[in-house]
Amino acid sequence: MIHFTSRVRFHYGHPDVFDRIFHITRGGVSKASKVINLSEDIFSGFNSTLRGGNITHHEYMQVGKGRDVGMNQISLFEAKVANGNGEQTISRDVYRLGRRFDFYRMLSFYFTTVGFYFSSMVTVLTVYTFLYGQLYMVMSGLERAILEKQEIQQNRSLETALASQSIFQLGLLLVLPMVMEIGLEKGFRTALGEFIIMQLQLASVFFTFQLGTKAHYYGRTILHGGAKYRATGRGFVVFHAKFADNYRLYSRSHFVKGLELFILLVVYQVYGPEQSSSVYLFVTISMWFLVASWLFAPFVFNPSGFEWQKTVDDWTDWNRWMGNRGGIGIAQERSWESWWEGEQQHLKHTSVRGRLLEIILALRFLLYQYGIVYHLNIAHHSRSVLVYGLSWLVMVTVLLVLKMVSMGRQRFGTDFQLMFRILKGLLFLGFVSVMTVLFVVCGLTISDVFAGILGFMPTGWALLLIGQACRSLLKKVGFWDSIKELARAYEYVMGIVIFTPIVVLSWFPFVSEFQTRLLFNQAFSRGLQISRILAGRKDGHTTG
Incomplete structure (x- = not known):
């Protein structure tokens, strides 16, 4: 039996174990810049691969690593990783690897390193390109001239195509691999149930919001550099983040861009030619969902966000x-x-x-x-x-x-x-x-x-x-x-x-209760109620 591997994994988490003799005779593993080499572990993997080494995975014990559970902590982590991938994209290491890999290994290398972040940035840029193109067509009168043609009016096939396109724009096609994987492991009834539960827990809103985080910090690093480490913490987050904290964290990455897309959609509706509401809905529904996620997701996932x-x-x-x-x-x-x-x-x-x-x-x-x-x-x-x-x-x-x-x-x-x-x-x-x-x-x-x-x-x-x-x-x-x-x-x-x-x-008081019951599990809800009681006792003791 022939065992084939593309050999494009460059690290397997912390701690990494290095072959000391191999690396000290080939330049070592240390890096000179804490900005460019923010993702120091993967750059060590780049060095090993460029110098003829191979990275293997020996699994002795599998342990689930606890990650951040707060919206702000997750966004800080995603920003840090996006900054690191931006520096990797413009580094000489990735350039040299791309020059030396064969075609199939280079494809695997792309999709397991910087390709995911590049694709995220292209997805967001596509929305911008489409809306600014629509703005130009509306303001110049070109769209009105096209829609006034006799062969375009009452075109049912066009509406059907737009309807099917809008379904794919919502990302349902990307859900198919996840449903297939869970279906093969646990059964398709379980996979469908888990998919419905994820939508009820607003998982689509969360991942759409994080798409904006990845695109913003990855694009800024490519344009200007300046990646930096961002401390995220490991605590169990049950506290309420203030509006000023959310504003400082998401103003440039999400709020400004969300309002820009909002104005674009409004201008397109106001100055666009008269057309059926279904056509406008099919064309813009995914973009309205993107705008709503970028503007209000930090407050939806914020404990006591609507008290x-x-x-x-x-x-x-x-x-x-x-x-x-x-x-x-x-x-x-x-x-x-x-x-x-x-x-x-x-x-x-x-x-x-x-x-x-x-x-x-x-x-x-x-x-x-x-x-x-x-x-x-x-x-x-x-x-x-x-x-x-x-x-x-x-x-x-x-x-x-x-x-x-x-x-x-x-x-x-x-x-x-x-x-x-x-x-x-x-x-x-x-x-x-x-x-x-x-x-x-x-x-x-x-x-x-x-x-x-x-x-x-x-x-x-x-x-x-x-x-x-x-x-x-x-x-x-x-x-x-x-x-x-x-x-x-x-x-x-x-x-x-x-x-x-x-x-x-x-x-409306029921909005806060609905938010707590829907988005967080029973343990989190209980912890939130306990924190309120303790805060009330502390305030009472202070005033007394």
Whole structure:
């Protein structure tokens, strides 16, 4: 009997046992960089394979390793592993292995190392490409022209194809291998039952959310590098994570991207040609599911995430965190400014290529503004450059107002709080008055105003991203404080948008009980109830 192995497994968990004589005569196992070689165990496997060695697996005792059970701890672990795979992708070790492997061994190597994370990133990029392509077709009128053709109208075969495609988009095809494996081991009735239980426990929401974690950190590492170790902990997690903690952890990786896709879907529905609701549902149902998972999964899987008192405390804590000033020695958990500065660390150490790519990627937001401006009544179907320039005049006015606010904060913010608040109020009233007069003169309606907000908000975010990439230049010209104030305004709006559904659900007491009973097992629910009792006794002892 011939035994065949592709020999592409590079480590079998901790602890790893090395052949000392083999490795010390071939350069050793130590690595020079704790950033590039974040996944040090797999790089040791790369070295062994490149130098003619082979990695074997000797199983003496099989023990189930306890992993993290909290949403935040799991996301930190996934972020760390995604960072490590990003560094592996751009490392010379993977390049050399790819050059030396034969075709079949290289395929096995791809799918057992960086291929999974690359495929996750491509999946997310496909959603972006599809929606921005739809935005271009809607704004240019191309989609309307196509759908008005006689052979396209009332095309039942097209709707049937879209219906079957939407089922595959939900990932049901990827479930088939799991169902087959469980079916062969335990029977197909058991496999079907376990699949239904997984869906009731919102496993699809969880894994869709983690897809965003993998894609974000893997893509950021490829663009800018900067992988780092993230401590996850090993405790039994039964505590409630505050809204500010979830916001700090998921703002850039999930919330920003979820809101961007949300606006894309809304614009596509508002400006798209009239079509049957079933067609729109078939095309976008998987994307709406992705948006909902990215925006609200951290709160659904958060113990006591919908308790009213917890929600009130979370809002107070988040509002205090947003208002605190940052600076040297101020932790990110205490101030939004410190956290915002920390979120830009990857841009401080990136290359010119990384900054240029960041600017190019930010330019995608300008598609909103360009398309929506020419669909407002102010344009009157005109394609004049002056109409588009008027929209940029509004953006420049906003930046000047923010510049005045930052100057007022520096001059009056510490000693003259009342003067500073009066200044902000006057500037806000003046800006609103000017915009109101402009809208009345141009004959804009409420729908136009709403569409204008949808168009200008992404544009402001693009200016913010470009400003962060050109930080040193803006500091020299004195506009960095305006960028900071613009970022603070966006963070406030984004936090309120995400927090509002949580407040609504927290009004109903049964939502919290349903969440605890449905998502967590009996032991976890009992531990959560005990923690509430102990917290109540502690509070009572303190007040007494």
